[in-house]
Amino acid sequence: MKRASLDRHTPYFEMLEALGQPGCAVCRLGARAVTRYLNSLSYETVNDVDLRATIREALGLCNHHAWQFVTETRELLGTAIIYRDLIRTLQRRTREQPSQSALIPRGGCVTCAALRTAITDGAELLAASWPDPALREAAAASDGLCWNHLVAVLSASRAAARRRDVVAVQRAAWDRRIARARREGQPHLLLEALASAPGVIGARAQPSANAPPASGDADLAEDAPEVKLGHCPVCAAVADRLAHRRPEIAVGASCPAHAWLSASRLSAVDVDSLVGRLKDLDRRLVSLIEKDSDGPALLRWTRRYRRGWEWVSETVAEADCSACREQRDQEIALIARAGPSTLCVPHLQLAALHHPDVDALMFQTRRAWRAIEVQLDEYIRKHDYRFNHEPLGEEKEAPSWAVELVAGLDGVR
Numbered sequence: 001m002k003r004a005s006l007d008r009h010t011p012y013f014e015m016l017e018a019l020g021q022p023g024c025a026v027c028r029l030g031a032r033a034v035t036r037y038l039n040s041l042s043y044e045t046v047n048d049v050d051l052r053a054t055i056r057e058a059l060g061l062c063n064h065h066a067w068q069f070v071t072e073t074r075e076l077l078g079t080a081i082i083y084r085d086l087i088r089t090l091q092r093r094t095r096e097q098p099s100q101s102a103l104i105p106r107g108g109c110v111t112c113a114a115l116r117t118a119i120t121d122g123a124e125l126l127a128a129s130w131p132d133p134a135l136r137e138a139a140a141a142s143d144g145l146c147w148n149h150l151v152a153v154l155s156a157s158r159a160a161a162r163r164r165d166v167v168a169v170q171r172a173a174w175d176r177r178i179a180r181a182r183r184e185g186q187p188h189l190l191l192e193a194l195a196s197a198p199g200v201i202g203a204r205a206q207p208s209a210n211a212p213p214a215s216g217d218a219d220l221a222e223d224a225p226e227v228k229l230g231h232c233p234v235c236a237a238v239a240d241r242l243a244h245r246r247p248e249i250a251v252g253a254s255c256p257a258h259a260w261l262s263a264s265r266l267s268a269v270d271v272d273s274l275v276g277r278l279k280d281l282d283r284r285l286v287s288l289i290e291k292d293s294d295g296p297a298l299l300r301w302t303r304r305y306r307r308g309w310e311w312v313s314e315t316v317a318e319a320d321c322s323a324c325r326e327q328r329d330q331e332i333a334l335i336a337r338a339g340p341s342t343l344c345v346p347h348l349q350l351a352a353l354h355h356p357d358v359d360a361l362m363f364q365t366r367r368a369w370r371a372i373e374v375q376l377d378e379y380i381r382k383h384d385y386r387f388n389h390e391p392l393g394e395e396k397e398a399p400s401w402a403v404e405l406v407a408g409l410d411g412v413r
């Protein structure tokens with residue numbers, strides 16, 4: 001195949017270009033896919049009937065993508081239309097069903113799904129095009145992949161020799177990263193290598209509501225802060241805690257979302273622990289590849305078939321994040337003692353399990369939903385060309401208010 005004759009916007013050229021940019025190329029392409037997806041959601045596909053139904057069933061985008069949708073699009077009309085739909089869906093569902101089942105999303109975040117597809121495509125392209133000299137050269141000169149995406153490329157590579165070569169190229173790239181992180185006091189370079197770039201963080205794993213509580217956290221005794229009428233006090237408490245209490249930077253024991261939430265407080269001192277973690281993963285990887293490729297080929301294939309590449313799922317995105325666990329305990333403690341107040345949907349889900357009088361909370365929340373719906377109607381009306389000379393009033397904030405009550409405050413999930 002003659003690459004040079006291909007359109008420069010093919011995935012191959014996008015990959016080549018991404019490898020020449022700072023950071024993990026697959027992260028970069030994943031983040032780009034998310035931006036494109038959210039753009040198309042707000043300007044083109046907002047009226048697609050099937051897509052809107054899928055989003056409704058899932059009760060919206062995950063917290064991370066919902067807020068990206070708000071902050072990255074200039075025009076919030078698409079957000080207003082989609083979230084009015086969701087507010088109406090919630091009103092209808094909670095009228096027709098008990099709150100426990102009404103508040104459970106059916107299906108996941110559509111943007112997370114787009115992101116997963118982009119990452120799989122990128123990893124498969126890298127694995128398949130590895131013999132291409134231009135691509136391999138670009139990879140060898142790049143910043144290297146993050147751990148998650150290295151694993152994705154390796155699992156898409158069939159031949160053991162190719163996997164070894166990928167790992168060798170990767171190790172050199174990580175060594176350059178480590179040297180730069182030390183020289184410039186930039187622990188973020190290593191955090192990206194371990195936890196992927198912040199632009200590819202999607203839905204955080206929901207901590208199980210029934211897991212046993214963590215033991216003796218004094219902060220759990222605090223009450224929720226005062227919030228404006230119609231806003232979720234539990235979200236406010238969580239946001240407050242995230243802003244003032246540095247979660248343990250235990251990369252490997254934190255989900256990527258929590259790792260990045262505390263990244264602003266990473267210091268040059270943390271470089272050493274991050275390096276240690278990266279080296280440890282590298283060692284584990286090498287031994288897994290060796291284990292996977294020794295013995296007669298037939299045996300290897302049978303074994304691989306049976307095991308289903310279980311090491312592939314070993315990532316630093318630990319499902320059992322201690323910060324998630326602590327946060328869940330704090331949320332449950334706050335919810336159990338909450339007076340009648342408005343809650344966001346994620347916290348209503350917990351309240352349905354842990355609050356003695358969830359109906360009182362629902363009553364308050366429904367009032368907020370009705371107010372939001374009225375404001376969103378007004379917001380959407382004033383974006384009609386016939387009325388867009390009318391200045392926006394309080395409904396200016398309605399799209400973000402709606403997102404806050406459907407997805408929770410930015411960063412709480």
Ligand SMILES: [Zn+2]
Pocket residue numbers: 024025026027028145146147148149196197
């Ligand atoms: Zn990556």
Ligand SMILES: [Zn+2]
Pocket residue numbers: 061062063064065109110111112113202203
């Ligand atoms: Zn998402």
Ligand SMILES: [Zn+2]
Pocket residue numbers: 232233234235236343344345346347408409
């Ligand atoms: Zn909340």
Ligand SMILES: [Zn+2]
Pocket residue numbers: 204254255256257258321322323324325
């Ligand atoms: Zn977490």
